[in-house]
Amino acid sequence: MQNRRGGQIQWSQPQIYPLGDSGIVLQFSRVYNTEVQQRIQACCAYLDQLQVLGLLEYVPAYTTLTLYYNPWLMSEEGRLDPYVRMTEIAQAMLAQAQTPQPKIAPTLVEIPVCYGGKLGPDLEEVARHAGLSEAEVVQLHCEPEYVVAMVGFAPGFPYLAGLNEQIATPRKSQPRTLVPAGSVGIAGQQTGVYSIPTPGGWQLIGRTPRRLFRPRQENPSLLRAGNQVRFVPITAAEFEQQNKHES
């Protein structure tokens, strides 16, 4: 990443701390923003290329990146201090991820959504809370290009950043015992898509026929952190047709 004069941006050093005996956390910031997001993405891209015996996997979140490792393998069977070694690997990663990277355009994924009615039972409540019409809520929800801040909670579930504040709505006071897969929801400043049937408390405004969790595919999650998402409204008839096609 470069600044306008072509020099390297000096990032502030993240806080590094352990998560038990097999995890190490890099905390880049206390608040979420695009810069933090891009820096975490750069680290993930680096880790995808890296092969170190004993380094198991990583989990990006809003402002943190957590790496899991096997202390026995990382310590070369007890000969080295595994946490010290992981800290060195993390620091090498931070140094590498600061160097200019070839610019890759983020993937934009379009998600068709049938808003309201039976498929979006809380659209009315969101509209009432915002003091807008249902059509206005749909329009505001479709406008932005959202960024996938993290994937978590359930397989393939994207937490999307970029929701218009006007339609931010608190979670339901009583979570539903079962939210159907594909449900598009709002929780405070976040929006997201339920990827599998699960209990949940988000306000449901619509449903997509697209499958966000595809366990038979090599990349089972349709979306990854850093992807961009745009919602495209479709009719109930289009939903039915596409839903049949996807299943």
Place this chain on the structure above:
Amino acid sequence: MSLSILSPGLLTTIQDLGRIGYQKEGIIVSGAMDALALRVANLLVGNQENEAGLEVTLLGPKIRFDEDQLMALTGANLAPAINGQPIKMNRPIFVRQGSVLQFAPQGSGCRTYMALAGGLTVPTVLGSRSTYLQAGIGGRQGRALKTGDVIPCPGPPALAKQLWLKRFVASPAKAWVQAAWTPSPELYQGPQPDPRIRAVAGPEYSLFSNAGQQDFWAQEYTVTLASNRMGYRLRGDGAVLTLMQPEEMLSSAVTFGTVQVPPEGNPIVLLADHQTTGGYPRIAQVVTADFSLLAQVPPGGKIRFQEVSLAEAQRLYCQQELNIRQLQQSLQLKLTG
């Protein structure tokens, strides 16, 4: 070769050591709750540690061996018996075709593991055979076993079978024969009642007051009935835990053994089916070497946490791996000799 499930028990699932590498996509690890017990069971029958086995919970299933099998049971002692005769835990047992294994509701611990020589023939999903109930993948069609399931399995290798069959010459009518030896308790101890669980301070430990921190280490916690493969909800015998100042956190990674404290103040300790990320303060993280003890505490069981340093936690981890290697080496001699 196959196993027939005559009755499924409370919750019997197929598990290996879990689905590693997909947490960045929100896909949980799953796998055996007591991974150490599954690893030992596999080693006892000459398998790779990561082979899939059965995880049996509290009330055991009834299983018929459709062909001759070499098997081992580890973890909770749920009074296993073959054709009504009690068998021992933690040793290889050769079982003749048509024999029926069942359990009784008693004993110590919460989960029994059954490994079969050669493993179980179920497809891998994302690199693992573990059942992930919530997403309905892995194991037997992504679900717990039920009556009538027939699980294909390759059966013991021919050489092992020959060696074991020789032992039936003296008593041809016997349905099973078990090894006279078992792993030394220094290498594998199995479930303990009311265990002391060692843990290191978690990332948000300092958000709790000194008194709160001390309360956490001092209390005796009961594993409540609202506990499952995802986590144990604990109830202490002292004060509930509160933050010095309420804080709305951004979600971050959580893992097996993470102790979270939701606003109502009773800790939750996450287990094999833990979600990948969470937003409650993480007061502590259980050391990996004590996962086995933790996973064997039944609902109603009691635990206490004991603080150790990170260096000590990692030393315990490496010691446990060393024990597994030792066990593997000594078993290799016994199984081929």
